Amino acid sequence: MKIKVTVQLKPAILDPQGKAVEQGLQTLGFKARHVRIGRAIEFDMEASTPEEAREQAQKMCEALLVNPIMEKAIIEVLP
Amino acid sequence: MKVAVLIFPGSNCDHDALHVSQRLMGWDATPVWHQDTELPANTDLVIVPGGFSYGDYLRCGAIASLAPIMKAVHRHADEGRWVLGICNGFQILCEAGLLPGALLRNRGLQFLHQRVHLRVERNDLPFTASLGHGQLLEMPIAHGEGNYTCDEETLALLHANRQIVFKYAHPSGEVNDTSAANGSLEQIAGIVNPSGNVLGLMPHPERACEASLGMMDGLGIFQSLEHSSRLVS
Numbered sequence: 041m042k043i044k045v046t047v048q049l050k051p052a053i054l055d056p057q058g059k060a061v062e063q064g065l066q067t068l069g070f071k072a073r074h075v076r077i078g079r080a081i082e083f084d085m086e087a088s089t090p091e092e093a094r095e096q097a098q099k100m101c102e103a104l105l106v107n108p109i110m111e112k113a114i115i116e117v118l119p
Numbered sequence: 120m121k122v123a124v125l126i127f128p129g130s131n132c133d134h135d136a137l138h139v140s141q142r143l144m145g146w147d148a149t150p151v152w153h154q155d156t157e158l159p160a161n162t163d164l165v166i167v168p169g170g171f172s173y174g175d176y177l178r179c180g181a182i183a184s185l186a187p188i189m190k191a192v193h194r195h196a197d198e199g200r201w202v203l204g205i206c207n208g209f210q211i212l213c214e215a216g217l218l219p220g221a222l223l224r225n226r227g228l229q230f231l232h233q234r235v236h237l238r239v240e241r242n243d244l245p246f247t248a249s250l251g252h253g254q255l256l257e258m259p260i261a262h263g264e265g266n267y268t269c270d271e272e273t274l275a276l277l278h279a280n281r282q283i284v285f286k287y288a289h290p291s292g293e294v295n296d297t298s299a300a301n302g303s304l305e306q307i308a309g310i311v312n313p314s315g316n317v318l319g320l321m322p323h324p325e326r327a328c329e330a331s332l333g334m335m336d337g338l339g340i341f342q343s344l345e346h347s348s349r350l351v352s
Contacts, residue, residue: 049223053268056228104185107178107214109221110268 041085041093042118045105048078050112081105082118090117120348122148123162125192125208127183132169132205135325140166143328144341153186163348164201165192167208169261169323179222179264180210189215201245201344202317206262209309209319218312218319219277220269222262226302230263234334235300235322237308238288241281244311245347246318246340255292256285256336258327260301265321267303267310277310285309285320 049055055076062075087093094115101113124136133150140148149159158165172183183189189211196202196217204212212218225231237256239247250256269277277283285308287299299306301321309320324337 053223054226056224056226060228104181105177107181107221109270109273110223 041087041090043083043085043093043097044116044118045081045097045101046078046114046116047081047101047106047111048076048114049110053110093117120144120146120163120345121159121161122146122164122166123151123158124148124166124168125153125188126150126168127153127170127172127186127211129172129174130168130170130207132207132323132325135323136166136168136205139325139328139338139341143338144345146345151188153183153188156187156191158188158191158195162195162200164203164344165195167192167202167204167211168325169206169208172207172211175207175264178214180207180212180214183207183211184214184216193217196312196317199314199316203246203340203344204317204319205323205325206260206265206321209321210264212317212319217317218310219273219282220267220304220310222264222321223266223268223302224264225262225266225300227300230261231265231300232261233259233300235260235308236288236290236292236298237285237320237322238292238294239284240286241284241311244284244315244318245344246311247284247343249343249346250339253292254339255288255290256324256327256339257334258322258324258337259334260322262301262321265301265303267307267321269304274304276313277307280313282310282313283307284311284318285322 327334327337
């Protein structure tokens, strides 16, 4: 099963990279707002159900992939 | 005093820490590889040096915090022995859970490499015993992710336990919203754990110990440890 974890700074934490990109997009005339930049982590995993895969990915986030002080994760089980 | 200086792939201030420990302080200091599982017997102080461990992949210090040697560092800290994390070492200690909070990207996004002034907020710790309360120390910073942050609960605990040890100050000594170039919460430059034996700071005291380098104020932290070790033994 293929898993994609997107890690972003929490909404309450200023994302200066997102801010800089937002300004760039606005300079180009795009009406982009609230730009947030994150990182995407993809991996294959052996799991019998999508629920099991999601549960394992959640544990990975807690153990290493995410620092809960500043980040949040969105877990997707890809088809 | 017996010192262990940890080395991770990407550490680059390990030699500075060893130089200060051995040549300037006369300590028995040993480099310790990250794959080792034990510290040398009777280590008093572990220095987690600056650098870019594992290329800062994932998050600064995240991979290093899982290295085999870190279990020994946890045991060392639990025994009340001293740990000093400098720059990337501070980030590693936060990721390892030995210190609270996290270091974000600098407010202005730029890597900051400059001299700063620190105000000593506590001088009743082994790391600061020879310094004056409110004393200003000049030393360099060199980091891209030194913007300290934590949640409100943790901040309240930092205050309640008096865990804030150094704050970024203007050369006049004033601490205000503009004195931390990296944007650190409450201008925090260095904190200690509640029991006072694990210190992390972003500035580099080990690069400010010799007149030939133009700054000597970092030496006060190492001299404090020397002073404190004599009181203990």
